[in-house]
Amino acid sequence: MSNSHSMASDIRSEFEKAFGHSPDVVAQAPGRVNLIGEHIDYSDGFVLPFAIKDVTTVAIGKRADRTLTVASVQRPKDKYVTSLDNLAPLTGEPWSRYVLGVLWAIPNHLQLSGMNILIDGRVPLGAGLSSSAALECSVATALNHLFDLQINLEDLARLTQRAENIYVGVPCGIMDQSISLMGKAGAALLLDCRDLHTEEIPFEIASENLELLIIDSQAHHSLVDGGYAERRASCERAVGQLGIPSLRDISVAELFEQGQSLDELTFKRAKHAVTEMKRVLDAVTALQARDFLTLGKLLNESHASLRDDYTVSCVELDLAVDTAIAEGALGARMVGGGFGGSAIALISADSVDRVKAAISSAFAAKNFKAPRFFTSLPSDGAKVLTEPA
Ligand code: ADP
Ligand code: MG
Numbered sequence: 001m002s003n004s005h006s007m008a009s010d011i012r013s014e015f016e017k018a019f020g021h022s023p024d025v026v027a028q029a030p031g032r033v034n035l036i037g038e039h040i041d042y043s044d045g046f047v048l049p050f051a052i053k054d055v056t057t058v059a060i061g062k063r064a065d066r067t068l069t070v071a072s073v074q075r076p077k078d079k080y081v082t083s084l085d086n087l088a089p090l091t092g093e094p095w096s097r098y099v100l101g102v103l104w105a106i107p108n109h110l111q112l113s114g115m116n117i118l119i120d121g122r123v124p125l126g127a128g129l130s131s132s133a134a135l136e137c138s139v140a141t142a143l144n145h146l147f148d149l150q151i152n153l154e155d156l157a158r159l160t161q162r163a164e165n166i167y168v169g170v171p172c173g174i175m176d177q178s179i180s181l182m183g184k185a186g187a188a189l190l191l192d193c194r195d196l197h198t199e200e201i202p203f204e205i206a207s208e209n210l211e212l213l214i215i216d217s218q219a220h221h222s223l224v225d226g227g228y229a230e231r232r233a234s235c236e237r238a239v240g241q242l243g244i245p246s247l248r249d250i251s252v253a254e255l256f257e258q259g260q261s262l263d264e265l266t267f268k269r270a271k272h273a274v275t276e277m278k279r280v281l282d283a284v285t286a287l288q289a290r291d292f293l294t295l296g297k298l299l300n301e302s303h304a305s306l307r308d309d310y311t312v313s314c315v316e317l318d319l320a321v322d323t324a325i326a327e328g329a330l331g332a333r334m335v336g337g338g339f340g341g342s343a344i345a346l347i348s349a350d351s352v353d354r355v356k357a358a359i360s361s362a363f364a365a366k367n368f369k370a371p372r373f374f375t376s377l378p379s380d381g382a383k384v385l386t387e388p389a
Contacts (some may be wrong), residue, residue, distance in 0.1 A: 007028065007055070007057050007120075007122075007385070008026045008028075008057070008385040008386075010057075010120070011023075011026055011057045011058075011059045011073075011118060011120050012026065012059060014059075014073060014118060014120065015059040015061065015116070015118045018071050018079075018116075018118055019061060019069070019116040019118070021061055021116075022061065023059035023060055023061040023116075023118070024060060024061050024062055024146055025059070025060050025142045025145050025146040025384060026057065026058070026059045026060075026142070026384070026385045027057070027058055027138050027139075027141040027142035027145065027382065027383065027384045027385060028055040028056065028057040028058070028138055028141075028382065028383060028385060029055060029056055029133070029134045029135075029136075029137035029138035029140075029141055029180045029181065029381070029382035030051040030052055030053065030054060030055045030056075030123070030134055030180055030183060030379055030380070030381065030382070031051070031052050031054050031055070031056075031123035031124075031129035031130045031131055031133070031134045031180070032049045032050065032051050032052060032129065032130050032133065032134075032175075032176060032179040032180055032183065033049060033050060033052055033129065033212070033214060033335060033342075033344055033376070034047055034048065034049040034175065034179075034335050034336070035048045035049065035050060035188050035203070035212075035283065035299075035344070036048050036276075036279055036280050036283045036298060036299060036302050036333070037049075037175075037276060037277070037279075037280040038276060038302060038306055038310075038333075038334075038335065038336075039231060039272065039273070039276070039306070039310055039312065039337075039338075040193070040247070040273050040276050040277055040280075041173030041174055041175040041191075041193045042171075042173045042193075042232055042235070043193075043235050043239075043246055043247040043248060043273045043277075044193055044194040044245075044246035044247070044248035044249075045193055045247070045248055045273065045276065045277045045280070046190060046191065046192055046193070046277055046280040046281060047175045047190075047191050047193060047280065048188050048189070048190055048191075048201065048280050048283055048284065049175055049176075049178075049179040049183075049188065049189060049191065050179065050183060050187065050188040050189065050203055050378035050379070051179055051180060051183025051184075051378065051379045051380060051381050052123070052129060052214075052374075052376035052378075052379055053376045053377065053379045054122050054123045054124070054129070054134075054374070054376065055122060055123065055134060055138070056119060056120070056121040056122065056123055056131065056134035056135045056138045057119070057120045057121075057122070057138060057385070058099075058117060058118065058119045058120075058135075058138040058139050058142050059117070059118045059142075060115050060116070060117050060118075060139075060142050060143070060146055061115065061116045062113050062114070062115055062146070063113060063114035063115055063116060064113070064114070065113075065114045066083045066084045066085055066113070066114045067081065067082075067083055067084075067114040068081070068082050068083060068084055068087075068100065068103070068114055068115055068117070069081050069115070069116045069117065070096045070099045070100065070117045070119075071116075071117065071118045071119070072095065072118070072119045072120070072121070073118070073119065073120040073121070074119075074120070074121055074125070075095055078093060078095070078096075080092060080093050080096040082100065083114070084103070084109070084110060084112065084113075084114055085110070087100055087103060087104040087109070087167075088104075089101070089104070089166050089167045089169070090167070090168075090169050094168070097167050097168045097169075098132055098135045098136055098139075098163070098164070098168055099117055099119065099135065099136075099139050100167065101136070101162075101163030101164065101166070101167025101168050102136050102139045102140050102143065102159070102160055102163045103115075103139075103143065104163065104167050105159045105160070105162045105163040105166075105167065106140075106143060106149065106151075106159065112143075112147055117139070119135060119138070119139070121134065121135060124216060124372070124374070126220065126341075127216040127341060127342055127372070128216070128335055128336030128337070128340075128341030128342035129214070129216075129336075129342065129374075130176040130180065130336075132164060132168075132170070132172075132176070133160065133164075133172075133176035133177045133179075133180045134180055136160040136163055136164060136177060136180075137156070137160055137177055137180040137181050137381075137382045138382060140156045140159060140160050140181075140382075141156070141181070141382040141383065141384060142384070144156060145384045153178075153181045153182050154178075154196045156177075156181055157174055157177040157178040157181055157182075157196065158174070158196075160177040160181075161173070161174050161177050164177075171228065171229065171232065173193060174191075174193055174196065175191060175193065178191050178196060178198070179191065179381070180381060180382055181381050181382050182198055182381050183378070183379060183380055183381035183382075184200050184378070184380060184381065185377070185378060185379050185380050186202065186203065186204055186377070186378055187200040187201060187202055187203055187378055188200075188201045188203040188287070188378060189201070190280070190284055194246075194248060201284050201287050201288065202287065202288070203287060203378050205292070205346075205377070206349075206377060208290070208292060209348055209349045209350070210292060210330070210346060210347065210348060210349060211346075211347055211348070211349045211352055211375050212344055212345070212346055212347075212375060212376065212377075213324070213329075213344065213345045213346075213347055213352060213355060213356070213373060213374075213375055214335075214342055214343075214344055214373065214374040214375065214376065215320045215324070215342060215343045215344070215345065215359060215371050215372075215373055216341070216342045216371055216372040216373070216374070217314075217316040217317055217320055217340055217341065217342065217343065217368075217369075217371055218316075218340075218368075218369040218370065218371055218372060219314055219316040219317070219339075219340035219341075219368065219369065220339070220340040220341070221314050221339040221340050222339060222340070227312060227338070227339060228337055231269060231310060231312065234265065234266050234269035234270075235247055235269055235270065235273055237266050238259075238262055238266050238267070238269060238270035238273075241261060241262055241266070242255075242258060242259070242262070242270075247270055247273040247274055247277070248277065250274060251274070251278075252274050252275055252278055255270060255271060255274045259271070268308075268309040268310070268311075269309065269310060271305075271309050272305045272306065272309040272310040275301075275305055276302060276305060279298045279301060279302055279305075282294070282298055283295055283298045286298065292330055292346065293330060295330070295331065295346065296329070296330025296331025296346050297331060298331065299330075299331030299332055299333045299344070299346060300325065300331045300332065300333065302333045303321050303332065303333035303334055303343075306333065306334055306338065307334075310338075312334075312337065312338025312339060313334050313338055313339075314338070314339050314340055315366075315368075316340065316363070316368050316371075317334040317338070317340070317341075317343050319359075319362055319363065319366065319368070320332070320334075320343040320345075320359055320362075320363075320371065321333060321334065321343050321345070323355075323358050323359045323362045324343070324345035324347065324355055324358075324359065325345075326358070327347075327351065327354060327355045327358045328347065328348070328351055328355075329345040329346060329347045329351075329355065330346045330347065330348075331345070331346050332344065332345035332346070352375065356373050359371055359373075
């Protein structure tokens with residue numbers, strides 16, 4: 001894996017090849033894994049993500065005119081050209097919207113200049129590791145520096161979320177952008193999605209001889225929007241019928257008392273959200289006590305809740321989780337939106353090869369597409385990369 005400096009010099013030379021001049025700024029932002037707290041960011045819940053070592057890097061050079069050119073190392077045939085005056089939600093090539101949307105979401109963006117933009121994303125695309133937030137946050141971090149916008153991290157998170165919600169048209173919560181911007185090495189970030197208050201929670205697993213294995217199931221069972229809209233609607237219905245501001249405002253015990261009036265499906269959706277919020281806080285307590293057995297148990301409970309109550313898992317994710325647990329994982333669960341994407345397993349460092357092999361053969365036996373594996377310790381959030389020495 002290349003370090004920051006060689007990554008920066010790679011993209012500088014790619015940029016010069018593509019545009020014939022050197023960039024004015026290079027920045028990077030990481031993907032993320034959410035340790036626990038799934039599908040509750042939009043219910044004002046707590047989440048506990050950490051930034052991974054894989055990053056998206058962007059190089060930007062100002063132009064004298066109003067032209068915007070967006071190129072991606074991952075889309076060599078698709079350079080996209082438009083003008084600062086033509087930015088409008090849901091226009092442009094779908095992939096370029098992630099970049100243009102960030103520009104559009106910047107207050108007074110018409111006062112910026114034209115730009116050449118090159119991105120190089122090393123976060124696996126569509127694997128549930130949030131390559132989209134990595135892309136948005138790398139661009140936002142670069143623009144903030146280049147135009148000296150002085151936008152703070154909370155506002156950058158809101159701005160990049162708006163870009164994805166409105167310009168790209170994906171109704172994501174605030175978690176992915178927040179952790180990509182605010183991640184810290186050796187820590188997970190307890191993020192209160194209600195007010196974006198954050199607290200760093202030590203997540204040092206290497207010294208415990210543990211690894212966090214990320215398993216990309218390579219499955220993508222997208223309904224039109226992955227069933228996401230239905231889950232959000234169910235939570236909103238529960239909130240309306242319970243007469244509370246959000247699912248944050250009811251305890252597990254209260255939900256079981258007051259939830260009798262809800263239909264069965266709405267109750268199950270609310271039950272996932274409310275119990276998951278408690279599991280996040282319990283996970284924080286466990287981490288603070290370095291109690292990784294309890295953490296593992298909470299991961300297993302989170303998976304069962306996502307599988308049975310929120311029904312966003314799928315056969316591939318269940319197989320990955322069950323196999324990891326059978327091979328001795330302390331805990332495992334699906335992560336991300338669901339219906340495919342990735343799972344995580346907390347395992348002993350010396351079992352990594354065995355767990356990977358067991359999952360690969362379990363997938364092969366079912367004729368599933370071969371899974372991909374990653375490991376990552378908690379890493380730093382977005383930053384501007386200085387010139388190599
Ligand atoms: P995830 O965020 O889980 O990786 P998404 O579907 O939200 O999956 O985002 C992936 C999309 O983001 C890609 O299909 C593409 O449109 C865009 N994208 C992310 N990184 C890049 C990149 N390096 N180059 C071009 N497009 C990218
Ligand atoms: Mg995404």
